[in-house]
Amino acid sequence: VYLGAKTGRDGVGGATMASAEFDDKIDEKRPTVQVGDPFTEKCLLEACLELMASGAVIAIQDMGAAGLTCSAVEMGAKGDLGIELDLDKVPVREERMSAYEMMLSESQERMLMVLRPEKEKEAEAIFHKWGLDFAIVGKTTDDLRFRVLHQGDEVANLPIKDLGDQAPEYDRPWAEPKKPAPLAASDAPQADIAEALLKLLGGPDLSSRRWVWEQYDTLIQGNSLQLPGGDAGVVRVEGHPTKALAFSSDVTPRYCEADPYEGGKQAVAECWRNLTATGALPLAATDNLNFGNPERPEIMGQLVGAVKG
Secondary structure (H helix, E strand, O other): OEEEOOEOOOOOOHHHHOOOOOOOOHHHHHHHOOOOOHHHHHHHHHHHHHHHHOOOEEEEEEOOOOHHHHHHHHHHHHOOOEEEEEHHHOOEOOOOOOHHHHHHOOOOOEEEEEEOHHHHHHHHHHHHHOOOEEEOOEEEEOOOEEEEEEOOEEEEEEEHHHHOOOOOOOOOOOOOOOOOOOOOHHHOOOOOHHHHHHHHHHOOOOOOOHHHHOOOOOOHHHOEEEOOOOOOEEEEOOOOOOOEEEEOOOOOHHHHHHOHHHHHHHHHHHHHHHHHOOOOOOOOOOOOOOOOOOOOHHHHHHHHHHHHO
């Protein structure tokens, strides 16, 4: 079952674009940038929570990188099932979209679910209540094949395991990143200390982020304990008298550029410090590794170093 917002051409190839090399033709890549809608995202979140509480959900996957392709393949492969999709039933907001565009669109606020058949009407009512699309776009099969139908034609028929958890793994060649030469004290430009301080404080690395977070409502539902501007955000766990969750996102890009290994270490350490400053106990971390083209050994070396760090 397809749930959430309609599919458009925004975000097609976005995951691969993230590791592309940019040049003076960068404007041509604008369609690969996803367009988010926070209000629809909130509605989707609430609808999914309500649906999960009903016991209707067997499996659920967000349509993130590679969109419908990745979500369908991952669910099928993990469940040892085949998947058949009918793209003619996918809600779209643009005309004449090709099968390629629909399968790889990364339009935001979309989910793919496998539901209990007897709960279909209840699930549909929940999503319509939240003003979201609900469409049965396919079915599971027992042949471990990934089939895609479009305008009456079978446009794809592939072994789902080879696309999912048994896909080949890359072992790319990589080279140790070159470390920049140490900066001598004599290389630092001479400047008035007061002027230098003002310039530093006015730069994007040290200036206030107030103009960013003031654009968002941080008090919805009244669960915010630590508001923006501190070391980490702290949100009350509703219904629990003493428990709260703290979140922080940190990195210093110039450290990673100078030494990916040390930069990776520093990113984790900084996030840890910001969490503990609120009184929280760090429990888990996730990464968002943004690097260039991994087919270049020196770039792959940066990735390896940061992961090790």
